[in-house]
Structure formats: C-alpha cells, structure tokens
Amino acid sequence: MAEAETQGKQVKPILPFLHISDNPDEKPYLAGSKCKSCGATYLGARMACSKCFSTEPMEDVKLSDKGELHVFSIVHQSAPGIPTPYVAAIVDLPEGVSVRCNIEGVEPDPKNLKFGMPVEMYTEIVHTDRDGNDIMAFKFRPAK
Ligand SMILES: [Zn+2]
Numbered sequence: 001m002a003e004a005e006t007q008g009k010q011v012k013p014i015l016p017f018l019h020i021s022d023n024p025d026e027k028p029y030l031a032g033s034k035c036k037s038c039g040a041t042y043l044g045a046r047m048a049c050s051k052c053f054s055t056e057p058m059e060d061v062k063l064s065d066k067g068e069l070h071v072f073s074i075v076h077q078s079a080p081g082i083p084t085p086y087v088a089a090i091v092d093l094p095e096g097v098s099v100r101c102n103i104e105g106v107e108p109d110p111k112n113l114k115f116g117m118p119v120e121m122y123t124e125i126v127h128t129d130r131d132g133n134d135i136m137a138f139k140f141r142p143a144k
Contacts, residue, residue, distance in 0.1 A: 011125070012133050013028070018123070030062075030063040032063045041061060063095055066119070067094065067140070070089070118143035125137075
C-alpha cells in the first residue's frame with residue numbers, strides 16, 4: 001500500500017499563527033508572543049520586541065477570540081476569482097494585538113458596521129489542498 005493511503009488527511013492552518021490543536025475538543029486560536037521584559041504582545045512568533053528591543057525568547061500566549069472592529073473597508077474590486085463585495089478589517093484584541101481579517105456574517109454595507117463594535121473569531125475550512133488536507137482559515141463576525 002502506498003504511504004499516502006495509510007495517512008489520514010489533516011487540517012492545516014492557512015496562516016502559521018492560527019493554532020490548531022490535536023485535541024478536537026480544543027477550539028483553534030490565534031497564537032501570540034509576549035515579551036517577558038515589557039509585556040508587549042504580538043501576533044505570531046517574534047525574534048525581538050519592537051517596543052523594548054529585548055531579544056529574550058518570548059512567551060507563547062493564546063490570544064482572545066473576541067475583539068473590537070478597529071477599522072474596515074468594503075472591497076468592491078479584488079483579484080480574479082475572489083467574490084466581492086467583502087469586508088476587509090483590522091480587529092483589535094484585548095491583548096493589544098491588531099489582526100487583519102475579513103468580517104463575515106453581515107451584509108457588506110457601512111450601515112451594518114460600526115467602529116468599536118464587538119466581533120468574535122470563528123474558523124472555517126476554505127479549501128482542500130492537492131494532498132487532500134483541509135485548509136482552515138479564521139474570520140471574524142459580529143459578536144452575539
Ligand atoms: Zn518588550
């Protein structure tokens with residue numbers, strides 16, 4: 001039997017800082033790094049702190065899945081194959097981290113979106129790669 005047939009397909013994150021646990025009961029989360037010297041927190045892995053310039057290894061932290069809509073733009077033209085309109089946004093998390101993302105679950109119209117409105121992260125399988133692995137993306141939607 002070919003080796004590929006013996007391996008189960010995996011769920012892979014679309015970006016390295018989307019953490020997917022081997023435990024299916026644990027929800028995926030955005031992984032961050034926290035500076036041990038000054039406490040500044042960043043999205044994903046970092047070699048050095050841009051606030052205090054410390055190069056000490058950083059602490060891995062789990063970022064909140066709830067935040068506030070900092071700024072948004074309704075995109076009407078995009079690359080071929082990308083459906084428009086959609087809402088491109090920057091969401092601020094309570095850890096002081098800003099995340100670029102899309103806002104879903106709302107009609108892409110400025111009347112439905114407010115700066116500072118509460119939003120929550122969720123994940124979705126967006127496509128399957130050539131090896132049959134599911135690719136997971138994160139998005140935000142208005143918080144319930
Ligand atoms: Zn620092």
